[in-house]
Amino acid sequence: MRFFRYILPILFLLPMSSIRAQERTVTIKASATVVDKTELELVTMKDLDIDASTAVNGKVYVSAQRDTKSALMIVKGKVNASFRVTFTPLVEIPNSTGKGSLLIKYEMVGSQTDNQSASEPIDAAERTLKISSEGRYYFWLGGQIDISNARPGKYNGNFTIEIEYI
């Protein structure tokens, strides 16, 4: 009996270590990706050249992959880093001096090397690409330009492209 007098109180203590509050918990993640401002740069090397004299049925087509009139942009960034690119594929540019507008349906191709004909099509949806071992990625921009509603005047528009590290 003396044995139980010592052991029983200890046995009562042991289950306490397994008591847990009956709460409900959930954990969510807080996150942020910080980029170095100097690391990712987009440089326009050549603008898109639209020659209205080549229009067929009111439309001028500049092939991004084959035409020398396509625009050229270079991404300079961290070697072998992945990045995401998106762009606005359809833009209407109004005549800044009168009536009329241009409707441009952009097409874009890209490559890790300065080789336009070997480039691959980039669609407007979010796309993941990789910067080359030289820290470059090349984009060529062309598209179909509808000039059927255009009137003589001055047309200035922007092509919006967003790139960011992943």
Add this chain to the structure above:
Amino acid sequence: MKPTIRPIVLLLISFLLLNGHAMAQRISFGLYAGEGILLEPMGLAELNFNTKQPLIFASQSVSILKQDQASAIIRITGRLDQEITASISASPTLDLNTSHIPLSIRFAYYNAGAASPSDNEIKATAIELPLGFSSFTFPFKKNLTGIPAPPPTPINSNYTSPQGTAYLVIYGNLGPVPSDAAAGYYNGDINIRVEYATN
């Protein structure tokens, strides 16, 4: 030593030995504890500051506001006749190896009682807690009459409590990002604990 004293001394020694394995914990002695409470993050279960500002650079600060699309929502389901206590703890920094960015979390609660409120409705109506609060108690459904709610029906086999739904909105401030912060992915955890109030 007297024989009657000896067991007491041994008991005290046992206490000391067990103390080495003790863990800090909060024990709820409430009748309902946390039973039947369901916590569900809605959406991506992440407070991603890049959703508010895609490119975050050194020296910048980013604030996700309550009504922003980037704020996170947690749905709480449980006994409608109970009050609940929500406690939130978060890392004071988002971390990437040895780089740290200050993080300050804020939260709001929604208990307006709408059947299936939209995210926008939850965020617009949720009541913000003052900065610095990390634990608060509120009823599942806001009492609009001003009359105290009746006491909860005791648990018995013939009674099923009606279920209520409330929401927590999590948001906050990041930064300023230190000027020498390494570029990359920073992260930290936000822990949310909910239990029935024991008042």
